Structure formats: structure tokens, C-alpha cells
Amino acid sequence: MKHVIFGIALALLAIHGERAAAAEQSSPAESNVFGAPTPSISERGLTFTLRAPDAHSVQVAGGDGLGPGPFPMTKGADGTWSVTIPAAVPGFHYYWFVLDGVAVNDPSSETFFGYGKETSGVEVPESGADYYAITDVPHGDVREKRYFSKSTGGWRHAMVYTPPAYDKDLKARYPVLILQHGSGEDETGWTRQGKAQLILDNLIAAGKAKPMIVVMERGYAERVAAPPLKLGAGTPAVEVKAAFGKFEDLVVRDLIPTIDASYRTIPDREHRAMAGLSMGGMQTLFIALHHLDLFAYIGSLSGPIYPDLNSKQTLGSPQHSPFNTKTAYDGAFSNPSEFNSRVRLLWLGVGTAEPELFRTGIGAAVQSLKDAGVRVVYFESAGTAHEWQTWRRGLNDLVPRLFR
Amino acid sequence: MKHVIFGIALALLAIHGERAAAAEQSSPAESNVFGAPTPSISERGLTFTLRAPDAHSVQVAGGDGLGPGPFPMTKGADGTWSVTIPAAVPGFHYYWFVLDGVAVNDPSSETFFGYGKETSGVEVPESGADYYAITDVPHGDVREKRYFSKSTGGWRHAMVYTPPAYDKDLKARYPVLILQHGSGEDETGWTRQGKAQLILDNLIAAGKAKPMIVVMERGYAERVAAPPLKLGAGTPAVEVKAAFGKFEDLVVRDLIPTIDASYRTIPDREHRAMAGLSMGGMQTLFIALHHLDLFAYIGSLSGPIYPDLNSKQTLGSPQHSPFNTKTAYDGAFSNPSEFNSRVRLLWLGVGTAEPELFRTGIGAAVQSLKDAGVRVVYFESAGTAHEWQTWRRGLNDLVPRLFR
Numbered sequence: 001m002k003h004v005i006f007g008i009a010l011a012l013l014a015i016h017g018e019r020a021a022a023a024e025q026s027s028p029a030e031s032n033v034f035g036a037p038t039p040s041i042s043e044r045g046l047t048f049t050l051r052a053p054d055a056h057s058v059q060v061a062g063g064d065g066l067g068p069g070p071f072p073m074t075k076g077a078d079g080t081w082s083v084t085i086p087a088a089v090p091g092f093h094y095y096w097f098v099l100d101g102v103a104v105n106d107p108s109s110e111t112f113f114g115y116g117k118e119t120s121g122v123e124v125p126e127s128g129a130d131y132y133a134i135t136d137v138p139h140g141d142v143r144e145k146r147y148f149s150k151s152t153g154g155w156r157h158a159m160v161y162t163p164p165a166y167d168k169d170l171k172a173r174y175p176v177l178i179l180q181h182g183s184g185e186d187e188t189g190w191t192r193q194g195k196a197q198l199i200l201d202n203l204i205a206a207g208k209a210k211p212m213i214v215v216m217e218r219g220y221a222e223r224v225a226a227p228p229l230k231l232g233a234g235t236p237a238v239e240v241k242a243a244f245g246k247f248e249d250l251v252v253r254d255l256i257p258t259i260d261a262s263y264r265t266i267p268d269r270e271h272r273a274m275a276g277l278s279m280g281g282m283q284t285l286f287i288a289l290h291h292l293d294l295f296a297y298i299g300s301l302s303g304p305i306y307p308d309l310n311s312k313q314t315l316g317s318p319q320h321s322p323f324n325t326k327t328a329y330d331g332a333f334s335n336p337s338e339f340n341s342r343v344r345l346l347w348l349g350v351g352t353a354e355p356e357l358f359r360t361g362i363g364a365a366v367q368s369l370k371d372a373g374v375r376v377v378y379f380e381s382a383g384t385a386h387e388w389q390t391w392r393r394g395l396n397d398l399v400p401r402l403f404r
Numbered sequence: 405m406k407h408v409i410f411g412i413a414l415a416l417l418a419i420h421g422e423r424a425a426a427a428e429q430s431s432p433a434e435s436n437v438f439g440a441p442t443p444s445i446s447e448r449g450l451t452f453t454l455r456a457p458d459a460h461s462v463q464v465a466g467g468d469g470l471g472p473g474p475f476p477m478t479k480g481a482d483g484t485w486s487v488t489i490p491a492a493v494p495g496f497h498y499y500w501f502v503l504d505g506v507a508v509n510d511p512s513s514e515t516f517f518g519y520g521k522e523t524s525g526v527e528v529p530e531s532g533a534d535y536y537a538i539t540d541v542p543h544g545d546v547r548e549k550r551y552f553s554k555s556t557g558g559w560r561h562a563m564v565y566t567p568p569a570y571d572k573d574l575k576a577r578y579p580v581l582i583l584q585h586g587s588g589e590d591e592t593g594w595t596r597q598g599k600a601q602l603i604l605d606n607l608i609a610a611g612k613a614k615p616m617i618v619v620m621e622r623g624y625a626e627r628v629a630a631p632p633l634k635l636g637a638g639t640p641a642v643e644v645k646a647a648f649g650k651f652e653d654l655v656v657r658d659l660i661p662t663i664d665a666s667y668r669t670i671p672d673r674e675h676r677a678m679a680g681l682s683m684g685g686m687q688t689l690f691i692a693l694h695h696l697d698l699f700a701y702i703g704s705l706s707g708p709i710y711p712d713l714n715s716k717q718t719l720g721s722p723q724h725s726p727f728n729t730k731t732a733y734d735g736a737f738s739n740p741s742e743f744n745s746r747v748r749l750l751w752l753g754v755g756t757a758e759p760e761l762f763r764t765g766i767g768a769a770v771q772s773l774k775d776a777g778v779r780v781v782y783f784e785s786a787g788t789a790h791e792w793q794t795w796r797r798g799l800n801d802l803v804p805r806l807f808r
Contacts, residue, residue, distance in 0.1 A: 052505065139549075263571065
């Protein structure tokens with residue numbers, strides 16, 4: 001299949017141009033590749049199309065927040081399948097086509113790492129929400145930092161946000177937030193899906209947040225050539241703890257020293273925070289509560305709570321013991337007044353439309369902690385599920401509370 | 405389709421683990437997503453698999469260098485289609501599956517922007533080629549730089565490589581190479597497909613190249629909300645010139661001032677180079693030869709040559725006038741001795757397995773330039789086509805010649 005790239009790729013752009021004419025009165029999603037008219041957003045909802053003249057069935061399906069799919073698509077005379085689904089809740093939604101039974105990406109969409117693979121995504125604007133918009137304020141850089149990890153025996157790369165002034169005032173030093181993605185995602189999630197860098201840019205420009213460095217790594221740290229991690233909602237807590245322990249080694253032995261050696265950080269616990277979403281929230285509680293010598297600020301966004309990490313309980317098991325502030329996280333909360341004096345912020349958040357597993361587990365832990373006298377900030381995102389809009393809102397609430 | 409991301413994504417990793425057992429004696433490509441066993445490389449060749457129990461036909465096809473596909477795949481008893489194709493030439497190759505007539509990505513592969521969309525890619529190791537390997541040398545960062553473009557009326561982002569010492573010696577200033585992708589690709593191409601940052605890291609560590617900043621932008625600069633560009637091999641030269649003129653505006657009015665204001669550059673022509681591959685090479689010759697006040701080093705990797713940019717000739721038209729050093733590029737070469745005194749490097753390269761269109765056009769231009777007394781470096785990549793291995797090798801030859 002020899003060809004001249006120059007010709008083929010631009011012929012493809014020409015096809016996009018023709019398709020655009022058929023999609024009037026609607027706006028292409030900003031998550032589309034350049035020039036692609038669908039997915040598009042109109043008053044009728046979200047429209048998806050796929051040209052597949054020889055396919056037998058095509059559906060669109062997606063992550064939490066897109067709606068109760070899969071949604072069957074209808075084949076037009078020209079071989080293009082399409083469907084318009086009711087407007088999804090605002091924010092970023094993963095989606096994919098099911099083409100004759102196979103989940104495939106939409107060639108019109110950028111891809112975003114989720115579900116352990118590159119996945120299509122659609123950005124649905126939220127009216128009035130400008131905290132993650134790109135605006136005329138100074139912008140930080142997002143860097144890819146390569147480093148060798150002794151704990152895994154291999155090269156890795158972290159994503160590192162440096163704040164807008166970082167390259168101007170070369171004497172200033174900054175606090176550090178380590179910010180982790182969810183299961184099946186990777187180190188690019190918080191910037192590509194979450195727009196964390198724009199949230200930080202806007203908060204810093206408004207004087208609502210301290211300028212800080214944000215570090216995002218891939219939350220898996222098996223040794224090079226080890227078999228892939230096998231964790232799930234049915235994995236006993238003690239095995240989850242063992243797996244998270246490897247990531248803990250990476251964070252403590254490799255990541256923090258690398259960041260402190262490479263960037264102008266303030267390398268002490270009072271200027272270091274850790275937060276994460278879903279699995280990243282679980283990891284944050286696991287790692288930071290074991291290392292109060294390293295972290296003074298701790299945030300978990302929709303992170304499921306394991307009442308007892310030394311048990312064989314699974315995440316969804318109905319026989320969950322209640323959250324016990326004396327024993328949870330190896331006793332980190334057992335002395336509330338000491339905890340309150342050392343930890344500047346403990347922040348837990350959840351979306352009100354998340355599955356019960358998340359809401360009740362997090363809510364119960366927050367109540368227990370408050371009852372025991374542990375100072376904790378609880379945040380709810382109204383109407384959003386286990387999805388990125390919950391975590392964007394959470395980050396926007398969390399970041400202004402750091403390093404105060 | 406509600407679900408708990410945590411469980412589903414890791415169940416998927418478990419499936420990968422089982423599939424791995426069936427693919428013994430072969431190595432997963434480094435371009436695979438974490439834990440995916442295929443595509444894999446063995447002595448028998450390159451193996452691709454796709455689970456699609458309900459599909460009627462599946463083929464694998466790809467870019468130049470993968471081989472003369474499409475290659476039909478065979479369905480196994482478990483519904484997984486597979487094929488092993490003869491070993492492709494080493495390097496990076498775009499590929500895709502044709503699933504019941506639709507080109508789709510492989511869920512086991514990372515995606516790479518090419519052909520105007522996110523596309524699967526497979527990295528085939530080249531024995532003995534370590535110039536683009538990640539090795540134990542200091543590594544630069546690759547940054548995403550956001551900026552507002554007056555010439556397009558919108559926000560853009562460039563990728564910026566800063567050399568390893570950039571964050572150590574805060575007084576040093578650096579020369580700048582602007583490095584452009586090919587048609588259908590974007591600003592991520594040179595680092596993700598091309599591994600330009602590793603080539604630079606290795607050359608700088610070996611003392612073969614001067615430390616430099618490398619800037620990569622998307623080579624399209626239509627105004628925001630303008631219809632997508634319609635260019636192709638059949639587009640008259642004068643229309644190509646008009647389109648490139650918009651990118652020229654972006655480079656000259658927006659990109660160079662932004663980079664010089666944001667990073668510690670040496671902001672003069674003696675410390676500024678431009679190079680690009682394919683369409684990016686065409687753009688480099690077009691822009692840099694019109695702005696010798698801005699650039700002293702010029703490189704075109706597999707960039708087609710338009711003998712007369714003011715004509716209505718198309719790229720592939722048989723009635724091409726011969727390359728005329730008096731008139732080409734608006735007379736940039738008309739005074740060879742003056743050109744030689746101003747331009748420190750003119751570098752043209754091509755792969756010996758590229759289509760005739762590229763080889764003869766570039767070769768004829770080089771011969772004409774030499775005959776006229778213009779100093780030019782000509783580079784050939786043995787046995788490689790219009791593909792990334794040609795451009796990695798070209799960059800590795802070009803970069804040591806810059807800023808000497």
C-alpha cells in the first residue's frame with residue numbers, strides 16, 4: 001500500500017470539509033481532530049457518525065456520564081452510520097464505536113488513554129464553567145521528564161507542570177503536588193482529560209492558588225518485564241496493598257528525589273502534597289498516610305475506601321467492616337490531635353451521581369473521621385458521576401487549599 | 405453502560421496476560437500499550453492479532469515500510485484474527501486494521517498522529533542502531549508551550565525540547581532549531597514517532613552536537629474557524645505557496661517571538677535553524693529561503709521540490725520544468741557566492757527506497773545547485789522509504805552540522 005502521504009492525508013481533510021456541510025447548526029467538539037465535524041453538539045444532543053458501508057451493526061457506547069448506552073446507530077444511503085443521543089452531562093466522556101461487535105475508536109476524535117488503551121473522547125461544554133478554559137492569562141509548561149527508576153529497573157517518564165513564572169524568576173522555588181490518575185489511565189490523564197494545567201493557570205492568575213509544580217506519573221510500578229498487574233474490585237485488600245506498595249517505592253525512592261534534583265522545589269513535607277482520583281486516590285491515602293514525614297497535604301478524589309488494608313476483604317464485598325478510625329490505614333488516624341497538628345489538609349471528594357460503592361464508602365469514612373475529631377474537608381460535585389468533570393471540580397476546590 | 409473503571413480496565417490487563425502465553429518466542433513491540441503482547445516481533449516476522457468473533461473480514465495495512473499490504477488475517481477458533489507478515493524494514497511504521505471495510509486502530513497499540521488522525525504504530529528494532537535508544541545519558545525535557553497566535557486568532561501549542569543542562573546552568577543561552585512534521589501529522593510527530601529528543605540527548609552527550617532548543621509546531625495555520633486546508637499532490641504550486649504563506653506568518657510573527665520571549669535563546673540568524681520532513685521540508689525551503697535574515701541553517705528531509713512556486717504546476721505533473729537555480733524559490737540561489745556566504749548549511753536528504761517523485765526531484769535540485777556553485781549537503785538513507793527511519797537517520801546527520 002505505497003502512497004504519497006502528502007496527497008492522502010489532505011484528501012482526507014477534503015472529505016471532512018464535505019461532511020461538515022451536512023452538520024449545520026451544530027458545533028464540532030473541541031476534542032475532535034482538526035477539521036472533523038463530528039462528534040458535534042447541538043440543541044438536539046450529541047451526534048456521532050461513522051462511514052462503514054459494509055458493516056452489519058454499529059453502536060456508540062461510552063464511559064460514565066455519556067448516558068445509558070450502547071446507542072444503536074442507523075445506516076444512511078451513503079454508508080455513513082449516525083445517531084444523535086440526548087445531551088450528555090457536561091465534561092469529558094470516553095466513548096467508542098461497537099463495529100460488528102468490536103470496540104473501535106472514532107477516527108474523528110483525538111485519543112485519550114483510558115481503559116488500558118487509547119480511547120476516543122468527547123468534550124461537552126459546561127455553560128458558565130470557565131475555570132478549565134484556556135484564557136488570556138500566563139500559562140505554565142507541561143513537560144515530559146525522563147528518568148531511570150531503580151525500584152522498577154527501567155526508564156520512566158513523568159509529566160511535570162511548571163507554573164507560568166517558572167522560567168522568568170530563576171531564583172524562586174516552588175511547592176510540589178503529586179497528582180495521580182485513575183485505573184486504566186496513565187500519566188497523561190490529568191492534563192489531556194482533566195485540563196489540570198489550565199485549572200492551575202487560572203487559579204494562579206486569579207491569586208486563588210499558590211504557584212506550584214504538579215507531577216503526574218503512571219500509577220503502576222511493576223518491575224520491567226514483570227507480568228501486567230491483575231487488580232480489580234474483587235481483589236483482596238491485602239493484595240491491593242502489596243501492589244500499591246510497589247508504586248509507593250517508586251514515589252518515595254525514585255520520583256520525589258528525581259523531581260527535587262531536577263526542578264526548583266522546596267523539598268520538605270510542608271511543601272509537598274499528594275492527591276489522586278479513583279485508584280489514584282486510594283494510592284494517595286495509602287502512600288501519604290504512611291509517609292507523613294514526606295507529605296502535609298493529602299487529597300482523594302472519588303477514591304474508594306478500604307476499611308482494612310490488611311484484610312482479605314474486597315472493595316465491593318457486602319461484609320465490609322465499618323471504617324474504624326483506630327485501625328484504618330495502619331492507625332494513621334488513631335491519635336486525632338496529633339494527626340491534626342501534622343496534616344495541614346485531608347481532603348475527600350465524590351460526585352453525587354457516582355455509584356453507591358463510592359458515595360457511601362467515602363461518606364462513612366468522612367463521618368467517622370469527623371466524629372473522632374479528625375479535621376477533614378469533604379467536597380461533593382453535584383450531579384456528576386465517576387468521571388472527569390467530578391475531578392476537574394474537585395481539583396479546582398482542592399488546589400487553593402494547598403500550601404497555606 | 406455504567407461501570408466501575410477500576411474493575412474493567414484491570415480485567416482487560418488480565419486478558420492481555422493470558423494472550424501473552426500464546427505468543428512465546430517473540431517480543432511485544434515497544435509501541436504497544438502496557439502489557440499488550442501484540443504486535444510482536446519474532447524471527448518469523450511481525451505478528452498482529454485482533455479479537456473480533458463477529459467480523460466478516462479483517463486485514464492489516466500500513467504506511468510505507470510495512471510492506472506491500474493489505475495482508476489478510478485469519479480467524480481462529482476463539483474469534484481472534486491473526487497474521488504474521490515478513491519482517492518489515494526496521495523503524496516506526498503506521499498501521500491499521502481493515503475491519504469489515506473500515507480502517508480502525510489496534511487497541512493493543514499506542515496511537516500516533518498521522519494521516520490526519522490518531523493511528524496505530526509499530527516500532528521494529530534496528531540491530532545496532534542505538535542513536536535513538538534511551539540510554540544512560542542526561543535527558544532534556546519535552547515541553548508543551550501554549551501561546552496565543554495573532555496570525556490565526558487562536559491559542560496554539562508548540563512542543564519544545566530543552567537540552568539536558570537547561571535547568572542546571574540558568575545563565576546559558578541556546579540556539580534554536582525549528583523542526584517540522586509531514587502532511588497529516590502534527591507537532592507531536594518528531595518526538596513520538598521520530599524520537600528526536602533521544603537523538604538530541606545522545607548526540608549532545610557524545611559531544612557530537614551543540615546543546616540546542618528544538619521547537620515543533622503544527623504546520624497548519626489557517627485562521628480559527630476557517631475551513632480545513634485542501635492541499636494535495638494535484639494542487640497547483642501557486643496555491644501551495646499561498647497556504648504555506650499562512651504558516652510562514654505564524655512562524656515569523658508568532659512562533660519565533662514567543663520562543664525568544666519564553667526561553668533562553670540566542671535570538672539571531674546565526675543561532676536559528678529550520679528543518680522539516682516531507683511537507684515540513686517544503687515549508688522549510690519556502691520559509692527559510694524567504695527569510696535569510698532569520699535563518700542561517702536550512703534542512704529538508706524528503707521534501708518534494710517545486711521548481712517554480714509561482715506556476716500552476718502540480719507536484720507530480722510530468723511537464724515539470726527543470727529546477728532552475730536562477731528562478732527557484734524566488735531567486736534565493738541566483739547569486740551562489742552571496743548565498744554561500746550567508747547560509748551556513750543547506751542540507752537535503754532522501755531515502756533510497758522513496759518513490760521516484762521524491763528521489764529524482766531532490767536529486768536533480770541538488771545536482772543543479774552544485775553545478776551552479778551553491779554549497780549543499782546531500783544525504784541518502786540506504787534502503788528506507790518515505791518513512792520515519794529515513795528521517796531519524798537524516799536528523800542524526802543534520803543536527804551535528806548545526807551552529808558550528
